[in-house]
Amino acid sequence: MNIPTLAVTLGDVAGIGPEITAKSLLGHDDVRQECVPVVIGDEAAMRQGVSNVGGDPDKVRVLSSIEDATNEPGIIELLQTGPSLADVKLGELSPAAGDGSYRFVVEACRLAREGKVQGIVTAPLNKAAMHAGGHKWPGHTELLAHEFGVENFSLVLSAGDLYFFHLTTHVSLRRAIEDVTPERTGNVIELVSAFTKALGNPDEPIGLAGLNPHAGENRLFGDEDADILAPAVAAAREKGINVHGPIPADALIPAAVKGKWNMVIACYHDQGHAPFKAVYGDDGVNITVGLPVVRVSVDHGTAFDIAGQGIAREASLVLSMRRAAQLAPGWDVVWRTAQKE
8 A cells, every 4th residue: 555654753852752752653553554654853862752651662763764664563663863862851941952853854854855755744842942952943834834945835723624724823923913914815815725726625615814803893903904804805806716804713713613614714823723722632733734745743832841751642643644644645736736826
């Protein structure tokens, strides 16, 4: 059976990344029927993660190249990426761990560009640690976009058939308001349209959340909805895109949760993330749309406070691998359609 090979980056090794990776690959062998998971990370950290969840660290096998992966059940196959991180202390912010998490992503992107993997799955990194390690990226999404040389992309939270796109993500609220421009709004609407076409639902309705309370309430609470969002929606509708809005977020998002909308665009990070995580928790994943390869991530952080205790839940990482495996075979259609929009 031809199944995709996935680069599974280990994230910040001072956090729960190694533990949830160990639980996912040693406790869910059925995932291997859908994909070939290869860890991009650090041998010492991976062995420690296995030990922390009560497993046998000898189950970690270091590969010389990704082509050597056998997908053997009960074995974690890993590509050592950079110097050993054996000295990193669990639960503490570490520049070395931050640098490592950056290197893992860069290596996964290289493998994807060379066609050696068909998808990237990422365990959580710590942004402060990555910055301390010398890499000033706001997060995974922006780093991935840089590595693939793309400018139009969106962080998408997904649970089942529901997708939350975002106009802005890892910036201050003040900066987010400035970044909600007609151009950005139009670009993301077109990304969503390309995504719906690739999924075989070209007429799928798209709901755009208002930026201000009550979508501005006829300019009582701000002009952005009327001056920026509404014209972008009108322009997209003239192109045949079935987009609606701006719709007050407190009406749109509950309706989406109830099934009225599958495609939602939030204006800023917490407008999308807070309600999504409150409702879906471990049932959600983070997808980056706009890249030439599928990338799916857990929708939680590094959890330094419980690192090393073996109690972190792996459900979101397992789901991330499943979603990446499902989307990878058709992702070229998503990419090509997005380029035509």
